[in-house]
Amino acid sequence: MLYAVPSLGLPIISCLEIPRLLADDNLYPVRLTVHPHLLPLANPFRIAHESRTDQPTLIVELFDEATGLSGYGEAPMTRYYGLDSATCTAQLTALAPAFAPLHALTPEALHALLDERAPALNPFLRCALDVATHDLWARSKGQRLGELWEQDRTRHIPTCYTIGLGTVAEMVSKLRAFPWPVYKIKLGGGTEDLAIIRALREHTEAPFYVDANTGWTARQTIDYSEVLAGLGVRFIEQPLKTDDLVGQREVFAHSALPVLADESCQVAADVDRCATYFHGINIKVVKCGGLLPARQMIVRARELGLQVMAGCMTESSVGISAIAQLLPELDYADLDGAMLLAEDPARGVTFAPDTGLVRYPERPGTGVVYPR
Numbered sequence: 585m586l587y588a589v590p591s592l593g594l595p596i597i598s599c600l601e602i603p604r605l606l607a608d609d610n611l612y613p614v615r616l617t618v619h620p621h622l623l624p625l626a627n628p629f630r631i632a633h634e635s636r637t638d639q640p641t642l643i644v645e646l647f648d649e650a651t652g653l654s655g656y657g658e659a660p661m662t663r664y665y666g667l668d669s670a671t672c673t674a675q676l677t678a679l680a681p682a683f684a685p686l687h688a689l690t691p692e693a694l695h696a697l698l699d700e701r702a703p704a705l706n707p708f709l710r711c712a713l714d715v716a717t718h719d720l721w722a723r724s725k726g727q728r729l730g731e732l733w734e735q736d737r738t739r740h741i742p743t744c745y746t747i748g749l750g751t752v753a754e755m756v757s758k759l760r761a762f763p764w765p766v767y768k769i770k771l772g773g774g775t776e777d778l779a780i781i782r783a784l785r786e787h788t789e790a791p792f793y794v795d796a797n798t799g800w801t802a803r804q805t806i807d808y809s810e811v812l813a814g815l816g817v818r819f820i821e822q823p824l825k826t827d828d829l830v831g832q833r834e835v836f837a838h839s840a841l842p843v844l845a846d847e848s849c850q851v852a853a854d855v856d857r858c859a860t861y862f863h864g865i866n867i868k869v870v871k872c873g874g875l876l877p878a879r880q881m882i883v884r885a886r887e888l889g890l891q892v893m894a895g896c897m898t899e900s901s902v903g904i905s906a907i908a909q910l911l912p913e914l915d916y917a918d919l920d921g922a923m924l925l926a927e928d929p930a931r932g933v934t935f936a937p938d939t940g941l942v943r944y945p946e947r948p949g950t951g952v953v954y955p956r
Contacts, residue, residue, distance in 0.1 A: 613649050614646055614647065614648050614649070614689055615646070615647045615649065616644065616645070616646055616676065616680055617644075617645040617647065618642055618643075618644055618645075618673050618676055618677075619642065619643040619644075619645065619929075619954075620640070620641075620642055620669045620673065621640070621641050621642075621643060621900070621929050622638050622639075622640050622641075623638060623639040623640070623641055623898065623900060623925050623927070623928075623929075624637070624638050624925065624926040624927055625637055625638055625639065625898070625924055625925060625926060626924060626925060626926045627748070627758065627924075628748070629748040629898065629924060630748045630749040630750055630770070636663070636898075639660055639661075639662075639897075639898040639899075639925075640660070640661035640663075640668070640669050641658055641659065641660045641661055641899065641900060641903075642658065642659045642660075642661060642669055642672060642673065642676075642712060643656060643657070643658050643712075643900070643902050643929070643930070643954060644656065644657045644658070644659065644676065644712040644713060644715075644716050645716065645954070646689070646713075646716045646717065646720050648689070648720060648724070651724055653720060653723045653724060654720065654723075655715075655716040655717060655718070655719035655720025655721070655723060655949060656715070656716055656719055656902050656930070656950070656952050656954050657711065657712035657713060657714065657715030657716035657717075657718075657719065657902065657903075657906070658711075658712055658715065658870075658899050658900060658902040658903035658906075659672060659706075659708040659709050659711060659712035659870065660708065660870060660897040660898060660899050660903065661708075662708070662870075662897055662898075665708070667706070667708060672706065672708070672709055675705065675706065675709060676709060676712075676713075679701075679702055679705065689717055689720065689721070690717070690721055691714060691717050691718050691721060691874075691875070691876045692876070694713060694714060694717045695710075695714070695873075695874075695876055695877075698710055698713070707850075707851070707870065707871055707872060707873040707874075708870045708871075710873040710874055711869055711870045711871075711872075711873050711874040713874070714873060714874025714875055714876055714877075715869070715874060715875060715902075715903070715906040715950070718874075718875050718876075718906065718909075718949075718950070719906070719949040719950045719952065720949070722948055722949040722950070723948045723949040725948070726948050727948055728909075728944060728947070728948060728949070728950075728951060729906075729909045729948075729949055729950050730908075730909035730910075730911075730912070730944075733879070733909070735912040735913055736912050736913075737912050738912075739911075739912045739913075739914075740911075740912075740941050741911050741912070741914050741915065741916065741917050741941075742765055742766055742917065742935075742939060742940025742941050743766075743917045743918060743919040743920055743935050743940050743942070744764070744766045744767055744768040744793055744916070744917070744918050744920065744940070745762055745764035745766070745767055745768070745920045745923060745940075746767070746768040746769075746770060746795075746918065746920050746924070747759050747767055747768070747769050747770065747784070748770050749770040749771065749772070749773045751776070752776055752779055752780050752783045755769070755780055755783070755784060756783050756784060756787060759784055759787055759788060760787055763788075763937065764790065764937065764940060765790055765937075765938065765939055765940045766790050766791045766792075766793070766940055767784075767788070767790055767791075767792055767793070768792075768793040768794075768795055768821075768918055768920075769781065769784065769792050769793070769794050769795070770795050770797065771794055771795065771796050771797075771799065771800075772795075772796040772797045772798065772799020772800060772823075773799065777796075777808065778808060778811055778812075781794070781812060781815050781817065782815065785815050785816060789816070790816075791816055791817075791818050792812075792815070792816055792817045792818065793817070793818055793819055793821065793916065793918070794812060794817050794819070794820050794821065795820075795821040795822065795846070796820060796821065796822060796823040797821075797822060797846075797847075798822055798823070798824060798825045798826065798847055799823070800823040800824060801824070801831065802823075802824060802828065802830075802831030802832070802834045802835050804823070805820060805823040805824065805835045805839060805843070806834065806835060806838045806839055806840075808820075809839040809840040809841045810840040812840075812841060813840045813841050817841060818841070818842075818916075819841055819842040819843065819844050819863070819864070819891075819916075820839065820841050820842070820843050820844070821843075821844045821845075821846050821866060821893075822844070822845060822846040822847050822848060822866075823835065823843065826847050826848045829861065832848075832861045832862070833860075833861060836860075836861050836862065836863070842863035842864060842891060843862050843863055843864075844862060844863065844864040844865060844866050844891065844893055844916075845858045845861070845862040845864070845865045845866065846865075846866040846868070846895070848861070848862065849862070849865040849866065849867070849881075850868070850871040850872060851871070851872050851873070851877070851881075852872065852877050852880055852881050852884065855881050855884045855885055855888065855890070856884070856888065858890065859888040859889070859890060862890070863890065863891055864885075864890050864891030864892060864893060864915070864916075865881070865885055865890055865891075865892060865893070866893040866894070866895045866916075866918070867881050867882065867892065867893065867894050867895070868894075868895050868896070868897065869894065869896075869903075869906065869907050869910075870897055870899075870903070875906060875907075875909070875910070878894070878910065879910070879913070882910070882913050882914075891915045891916070892913070892914050892915050892916075893914060893915060893916035893917065893918065894907055894910050894911075894914050894916075894917055894918070894919070895917075895918040895919075896918060896919050896920070896921040897921060898921050898924055898925070899921040899922065900921070900922055900925065900928050900929055900930050901922045901928050901930040901931055901932035901933065901952060902929075902930045902932065902950075902952050902954060903921065903922075904919050904921050904922045904932060904933060905930075905932030905933045905950040905951050905952045906950045907919055908932075908933045908942050908944070908950075909950060911942055919935070919942075920935075923935070928956065929954065929955055929956060930952050930953060930954040930955065930956050931945070931952070931953040931954075931956045932945065932950060932951050932952040932953070933945065933950075933951060
């Protein structure tokens with residue numbers, strides 16, 4: 585049955601039966617529901633690629649009739665990556681019958697099925713299914729997801745808060761309106777980049793992460809790096825376009841700051857190549873296809889001596905609560921997506937404004953409550 589969503593004009597797919605056999609060989613349905621949302625931003629958000637005031641997203645719910653439990657995942661419909669809600673909802677709908685052979689809805693079984701039956705599925709949709717499966721699996725065990733993984737729980741990594749690209753005055757105003765212990769600053773917009781950092785530094789002693797979003801040249805990056813290091817910047821994220829390997833090698837050799845890959849490191853196969861061009865990687869769970877591949881990327885990055893960051897798109901608390909389970913495995917985190925929203929359709933993890941550290945709710949799975 586289809587239900588129209590008046591505010592978006594998009595269909596919501598409900599009660600799609602995905603049969604699976606449980607241990608007692610009784611057949612139970614797992615129902616997939618796709619919830620489209622248009623997330624309004626608290627402020628216009630600009631990076632080198634685009635400017636936006638809202639974020640379409642799909643929240644995917646897997647309901648297990650055997651246990652009465654639901655797991656939730658999210659796929660932000662990022663326009664920059666050519667995603668739209670109607671097309672992606674249709675792809676999820678078409679995939680539903682492929683779940684029939686499953687005997688257990690575990691993360692590993694999910695990825696094995698997708699590899700066999702839908703290898704070309706968009707990684708954002710794969711991620712939503714991966715996260716919903718992880719959430720449902722952990723809820724069935726009555727534990728928070730991260731507690732089911734082997735992690736160093738003495739590691740406490742704060743999240744940054746992002747100041748989107750704008751004029752100097754606009755960015756200073758955003759920073760002053762949102763006191764936070766560490767900031768990511770979006771640059772790559774032109775000649776004012778250094779002036780922006782100097783102006784922001786006058787209003788806070790917090791560390792800065794700088795994200796150029798492929799907006800610089802190699803010469804700019806090298807020249808800026810020494811200045812930025814003196815202004816309390818910890819690293820530079822993705823300064824060059826992904827195909828500028830000659831320039832990136834120069835930056836890798838001569839930058840006064842560590843350089844982390846973002847657009848250059850989207851899936852597990854990218855990690856090895858990045859080790860010769862970058863000092864670290866920023867893993868986006870939606871780009872790599874979920875928590876399972878993200879953790880595989882972390883393991884490989886550590887083997888190669890790379891620093892590891894996990895970032896987000898503009899997601900609700902559904903997506904952010906899932907990524908937050910990775911925090912003890914990271915060096916840096918950018919999990920402010922839900923903080924950038926004017927309205928959040930879910931509740932989940934929060935972050936302490938004085939330290940930037942995560943506060944996990946005392947609920948199993950990723951801790952998400954949807955709808956709030």
